[in-house]
Amino acid sequence: MIRLLPQGEGGITVELGTAVDPAVNARVHALAGAVTRRLGAPVLEVVPSYASLLVIFDPLAIPRARLVRRLAALAREVAGTAAGPPRRVVRVPVCYGGELGPDLEEVARRAGVPPAEVVALHAAPVYRVYLLGFTPGFPYLGGLDPRLACPRLDSPRLRTPAGSVAIAGPQAGIYPVESPGGWRVLGRTPLRLFDPAPGASRPFLLAAGDGLRFVPVEREAFDETARAVAAGAWRPEVER
Amino acid sequence: MIAVVKPGLLCTVQDAGRPGFRAFGMPVAGAMDRLALAAANLLAGNEPGAAAVELTLAGGAWRFEAPALAAVAGADLSATLDGSPLPAWSSFLAPAGSTLAFGAARAGVRAYLAVRGGVAVPPVLGSRSTYTRAAVGGLEGRALRAGDRLPVGRPAARPPPPLALGPGETPPCGGGARLRVLLGPQEDRFTEEGIATFLGTAWKVTPQNDRMGYRLDGPPVRLRGGADVLTDPILPGAVQVTGSGLPIAMMVDCHTAGGYAKIATIAGPDLRLLAQARAGDEVRFAACRQAEAVAALRAERAWLDGLARRVARAAGGRAGLRRAR
Numbered sequence: 001m002i003r004l005l006p007q008g009e010g011g012i013t014v015e016l017g018t019a020v021d022p023a024v025n026a027r028v029h030a031l032a033g034a035v036t037r038r039l040g041a042p043v044l045e046v047v048p049s050y051a052s053l054l055v056i057f058d059p060l061a062i063p064r065a066r067l068v069r070r071l072a073a074l075a076r077e078v079a080g081t082a083a084g085p086p087r088r089v090v091r092v093p094v095c096y097g098g099e100l101g102p103d104l105e106e107v108a109r110r111a112g113v114p115p116a117e118v119v120a121l122h123a124a125p126v127y128r129v130y131l132l133g134f135t136p137g138f139p140y141l142g143g144l145d146p147r148l149a150c151p152r153l154d155s156p157r158l159r160t161p162a163g164s165v166a167i168a169g170p171q172a173g174i175y176p177v178e179s180p181g182g183w184r185v186l187g188r189t190p191l192r193l194f195d196p197a198p199g200a201s202r203p204f205l206l207a208a209g210d211g212l213r214f215v216p217v218e219r220e221a222f223d224e225t226a227r228a229v230a231a232g233a234w235r236p237e238v239e240r
Numbered sequence: 241m242i243a244v245v246k247p248g249l250l251c252t253v254q255d256a257g258r259p260g261f262r263a264f265g266m267p268v269a270g271a272m273d274r275l276a277l278a279a280a281n282l283l284a285g286n287e288p289g290a291a292a293v294e295l296t297l298a299g300g301a302w303r304f305e306a307p308a309l310a311a312v313a314g315a316d317l318s319a320t321l322d323g324s325p326l327p328a329w330s331s332f333l334a335p336a337g338s339t340l341a342f343g344a345a346r347a348g349v350r351a352y353l354a355v356r357g358g359v360a361v362p363p364v365l366g367s368r369s370t371y372t373r374a375a376v377g378g379l380e381g382r383a384l385r386a387g388d389r390l391p392v393g394r395p396a397a398r399p400p401p402p403l404a405l406g407p408g409e410t411p412p413c414g415g416g417a418r419l420r421v422l423l424g425p426q427e428d429r430f431t432e433e434g435i436a437t438f439l440g441t442a443w444k445v446t447p448q449n450d451r452m453g454y455r456l457d458g459p460p461v462r463l464r465g466g467a468d469v470l471t472d473p474i475l476p477g478a479v480q481v482t483g484s485g486l487p488i489a490m491m492v493d494c495h496t497a498g499g500y501a502k503i504a505t506i507a508g509p510d511l512r513l514l515a516q517a518r519a520g521d522e523v524r525f526a527a528c529r530q531a532e533a534v535a536a537l538r539a540e541r542a543w544l545d546g547l548a549r550r551v552a553r554a555a556g557g558r559a560g561l562r563r564a565r
Contacts, residue, residue, distance in 0.1 A: 019470065134265060136376070
């Protein structure tokens with residue numbers, strides 16, 4: 001069921017579902033594209049999430065009722081969108097365990113498998129970036145092997161370093177900037193998911209709707225990539 | 241350059257915010273009181289959304305290294321220029337070497353210090369606003385410290401003369417407030433009694449208030465079922481209710497998505513009233529309809545347009561005077 005809900009005088013939440021579901025999320029992204037392409041100026045910004053799209057508009061430029069009608073029509077148009085493969089799959093190198101992945105052993109203990117098996121299970125799927133949030137560029141990833149699902153830390157860390165690759169419940173994610181965090185950290189990527197340097201042309205590595213694959217690397221390769229990233233000499237590896 | 245002599249409590253560079261990147265998880269940030277920011281800028285001869293310094297309760301002390309037309313607006317933080325008191329919403333000519341100092345917070349929380357030409361830190365993703373949690377924008381992405389020096393941009397428009405808004409001309413600022421809200425997006429997650437509690441309570445602002453959100457205290461708002469919803473997008477002004485039944489009003493630094501049920505959204509023009517409330521102040525929510533919120537938005541724009549015209553007239557008159565001489 002599609003619902004159009006007000007969020008203040010300049011926002012409409014278009015709710016296409018209420019569950020984490022690749023097909024629903026694909027419709028959210030299809031709707032985001034359709035709104036951006038076809039509704040033009042009165043729409044200021046669209047914000048996708050798991051199952052909803054927030055449409056931010058200028059209420060002095062278009063009456064809410066008219067925008068609601070147009071959004072409802074577009075939502076019906078995208079209702080048939082299937083969850084196809086992601087338009088691109090970004091390969092994210094990860095050095096697992098040790099000081100870069102302090103929770104790997106504990107996750108292995110909880111899952112009842114050796115740490116190497118946790119790495120294999122974590123690096124196997126193509127994840128889907130459902131939405132970016134929490135901090136700039138933080139991807140909420142769907143597709144974690146249910147055998148790895150485990151609760152958050154009892155008390156969150158005050159500092160989770162940038163690049164930490166972590167899991168919580170059925171979710172997987174990556175911390176783009178150092179921040180407090182309660183997710184369990186399996187490893188670290190040398191990539192920058194968010195680069196706020198003034199004038200940076202590609203500040204965000206990922207976009208909602210992308211696919212993502214974790215690629216296990218040794219410490220040496222991690223350090224080498226980290227140096228390339230710092231020197232601005234690194235380009236994302238993408239499978240299409 | 242403007243030198244920070246004493247940094248105050250939380251002074252950050254802010255402009256009209258960084259929209260356009262919420263889909264990437266980037267909060268909009270910007271001034272907590274957009275109207276006061278715009279007024280300070282207009283008084284200083286800038287575009288309303290130029291970058292200025294947001295001061296919080298304790299405004300610190302600032303030295304102008306070059307002569308400047310500057311302005312303060314918003315909270316009354318007892319501003320003085322070389323010891324002489326300045327009105328709370330006014331512009332002034334600061335001679336080179338002069339010191340702007342702030343004292344007791346008499347009304348409101350957040351004041352804006354604008355300088356002609358704007359604070360010229362490098363823009364990040366189209367905005368100079370500081371978002372400290374990700375160290376973005378402003379000066380090195382952080383609150384200002386003693387010894388910092390702020391660059392000032394090249395002014396575009398002709399300078400207006402110093403102006404002061406009279407006491408009857410300034411928007412309300414500080415103390416308790418009645419905040420208009422549009423119910424939703426998830427008011428169906430609450431019982432009728434819960435919505436009545438939400439609208440019928442004088443909510444106390446708790447000390448847990450910052451640029452990200454204001455926690456409010458009062459009787460619990462009853463939910464139907466749990467407080468958790470599937471994480472979905474949120475805007476500044478959204479009022480979330482946690483499992484404890486207590487509301488949290490989201491402010492400009494809020495995350496772009498959240499997982500608590502949102503009972504209502506504060507009308508855009510009223511969000512500044514909450515930003516100017518401090519711990520212990522009481523706020524009430526009043527349900528309004530779209531038309532009323534849009535009318536309030538129009539009234540706010542009209543007030544700013546009026547101020548812009550007044551400043552332009554004063555600038556023109558002054559230039560005319562100079563020509564006549």
